[in-house]
Amino acid sequence: MTNHARLRAIAPPLVVGVGGLALWELVLTVLNPKAFVLPRPSVIAGKVVEQWSTIITATTNTGFIAVTGLIAGALLGIMVAILVSRFQIVSEAVTPLAVAVNAIPIIALAPIFNFWFGLRSPRSNQGIVVLLVFFPVFVNSVRGLTEVHRGQLDLMESFAASTWETLKEVRIPNALPYLFTSLKIASSLAVIAAIVAEYFGGDQAALGQLIVQQAALSRYSSAWAGVLAGTLMGMALYLVVVGLERWFMPWRVTEIERSGS
Amino acid sequence: MSTSAPVSVAVEARAASKIFSRGKPNQVVALESINLSVRQGGFVALIGPSGCGKSTLLRLMAGLVPATEGEIFVNGKAADQARRDRDYGMAFQSASLFDWRTVTRNIELPLELLGWSKDQRSKRSAEMLDLVQLSDFGDHYPNQLSGGMQQRVAIARALSFKPSILLMDEPFGALDEMTREHMQAELLRIWEDTQTSVVFVTHSIPEAVFLAQRVIVMSPRPGRIVADIDVDLGPRGFGTREDPEFFNKITEVREALRAVEVP
Numbered sequence: 001m002t003n004h005a006r007l008r009a010i011a012p013p014l015v016v017g018v019g020g021l022a023l024w025e026l027v028l029t030v031l032n033p034k035a036f037v038l039p040r041p042s043v044i045a046g047k048v049v050e051q052w053s054t055i056i057t058a059t060t061n062t063g064f065i066a067v068t069g070l071i072a073g074a075l076l077g078i079m080v081a082i083l084v085s086r087f088q089i090v091s092e093a094v095t096p097l098a099v100a101v102n103a104i105p106i107i108a109l110a111p112i113f114n115f116w117f118g119l120r121s122p123r124s125n126q127g128i129v130v131l132l133v134f135f136p137v138f139v140n141s142v143r144g145l146t147e148v149h150r151g152q153l154d155l156m157e158s159f160a161a162s163t164w165e166t167l168k169e170v171r172i173p174n175a176l177p178y179l180f181t182s183l184k185i186a187s188s189l190a191v192i193a194a195i196v197a198e199y200f201g202g203d204q205a206a207l208g209q210l211i212v213q214q215a216a217l218s219r220y221s222s223a224w225a226g227v228l229a230g231t232l233m234g235m236a237l238y239l240v241v242v243g244l245e246r247w248f249m250p251w252r253v254t255e256i257e258r259s260g261s
Numbered sequence: 262m263s264t265s266a267p268v269s270v271a272v273e274a275r276a277a278s279k280i281f282s283r284g285k286p287n288q289v290v291a292l293e294s295i296n297l298s299v300r301q302g303g304f305v306a307l308i309g310p311s312g313c314g315k316s317t318l319l320r321l322m323a324g325l326v327p328a329t330e331g332e333i334f335v336n337g338k339a340a341d342q343a344r345r346d347r348d349y350g351m352a353f354q355s356a357s358l359f360d361w362r363t364v365t366r367n368i369e370l371p372l373e374l375l376g377w378s379k380d381q382r383s384k385r386s387a388e389m390l391d392l393v394q395l396s397d398f399g400d401h402y403p404n405q406l407s408g409g410m411q412q413r414v415a416i417a418r419a420l421s422f423k424p425s426i427l428l429m430d431e432p433f434g435a436l437d438e439m440t441r442e443h444m445q446a447e448l449l450r451i452w453e454d455t456q457t458s459v460v461f462v463t464h465s466i467p468e469a470v471f472l473a474q475r476v477i478v479m480s481p482r483p484g485r486i487v488a489d490i491d492v493d494l495g496p497r498g499f500g501t502r503e504d505p506e507f508f509n510k511i512t513e514v515r516e517a518l519r520a521v522e523v524p
Contacts, residue, residue, distance in 0.1 A: 151354075152357050154353065157344075158351040159347065169359070173360075173361040176361070250402075251403075
């Protein structure tokens with residue numbers, strides 16, 4: 001990408017973002033509603049600076065839960081997807097179960113997980129993240145592993161390739177775009193799941209707890225500072241996934257650049 | 262019954278039939294007692310209307326599907342054994358390249374499966390790129406190539422491990438007319454260079470006549486061989502497509518096809 005093209009890609013969201021914040025600040029200054037309804041961006045930013053170390057600790061703890069849960073849930077989803085795509089019998093046994101698990105309002109399990117793993121243990125929150133991440137990754141991976149071009153399978157068969165070779169050379173690379181689409185969804189989902197699970201228990205020094213406690217004390221701008229930290233974390237995770245996607249699939253980068261030119 | 266064929270024969274079908282969903286209400290007789298022998302180094306085209314089973318016959322030869330009755334021999338072996346021995350290379354209408362591999366690594370795929378060393382693979386893929394005149398494109402990904410170039414990569418891949426037989430299923434079917442004629446000339450050049458036997462499925466009459474030494478005409482439902490036409494046009498060149506004999510052969514194939522058309 002040339003510098004010009006890079007600027008063209010970055011400028012519109014930047015203008016909308018900065019403009020939106022300015023508008024938010026301006027409207028609230030003019031209308032001047034009670035500060036607890038919706039604080040101005042500058043007040044929220046002030047809170048972030050004021051409570052920097054608390055927010056950093058909470059973000060680190062929540063981030064740990066979101067990232068470990070995301071990795072564990074994704075690995076579980078991928079492994080079960082490989083088994084399901086490989087063995088019809090596993091598919092028949094596991095797929096309805098996975099659908100049933102997905103139908104459970106998983107967040108509602110948080111208090112139960114707290115009881116199982118201990119009210120202050122991060123394990124229960126990780127468990128919620130794993131469950132929530134598992135399904136989109138599993139479903140998309142199965143699709144990518146099974147919706148393979150017929151000609152490519154014929155070709156591997158004509159080379160007398162083994163099932164393992166076909167999995168490694170065709171099915172897994174074919175599944176990568178599907179996998180990364182699901183990981184983009186799952187990365188945001190993991191942060192949401194971690195924070196909401198923390199409302200119910202787990203480590204005290206975490207974003208969910210911070211938001212709940214500050215809101216309970218009517219310190220809404222501090223609660224908003226926690227929301228802001230969660231938002232930035234979700235965006236950061238998403239960008240990491242996008243980076244990994246480009247690194248794992250160099251052939252897609254050329255495709256995107258070609259269609260973008 | 263004898264279980265082998267003379268080795269000077271590349272591909273042989275003996276009373277081969279293929280019935281799909283046998284014994285069920287939707288039973289389809291795709292092929293009925295096909296007898297065909299392709300000599301080593303020969304170039305045979307299979308032509309017929311859609312549904313005549315020409316692709317199925319090719320898949321039978323490839324050992325991708327078993328014959329319901331009769332036998333198929335490739336290099337004197339049962340088709341499935343020949344597949345496991347990698348006796349043939351295959352190319353399809355869709356180039357079926359792997360998007361995630363560069364051109365070079367697509368060509369090297371069968372060599373990797375055969376366990377060739379990295380040095381052997383690089384040497385061979387460079388030769389193959391040279392053969393299909395794509396030496397400058399080894400590091401490109403398939404989606405950066407035109408349709409004709411992709412098809413050339415597919416042919417290079419099919420020939421990379423030096424199989425004695427090339428099975429092709431409408432490989433130029435998706436190309437525009439000009440690219441197609443160019444690719445036909447390329448294929449003949451490669452065929453002469455490599456001494457490979459070719460079985461070529463097509464639904465284009467001029468393509469079949471231009472390429473093949475023998476054109477096999479098939480009828481639909483059930484698929485049968487209705488004509489076996491020798492084409493003796495000598496070495497093909499620019500003039501061939503304007504040669505009166507070329508038109509005579511086209512007419513002969515067209516009439517054989519017309520005779521089998523369902524009204």
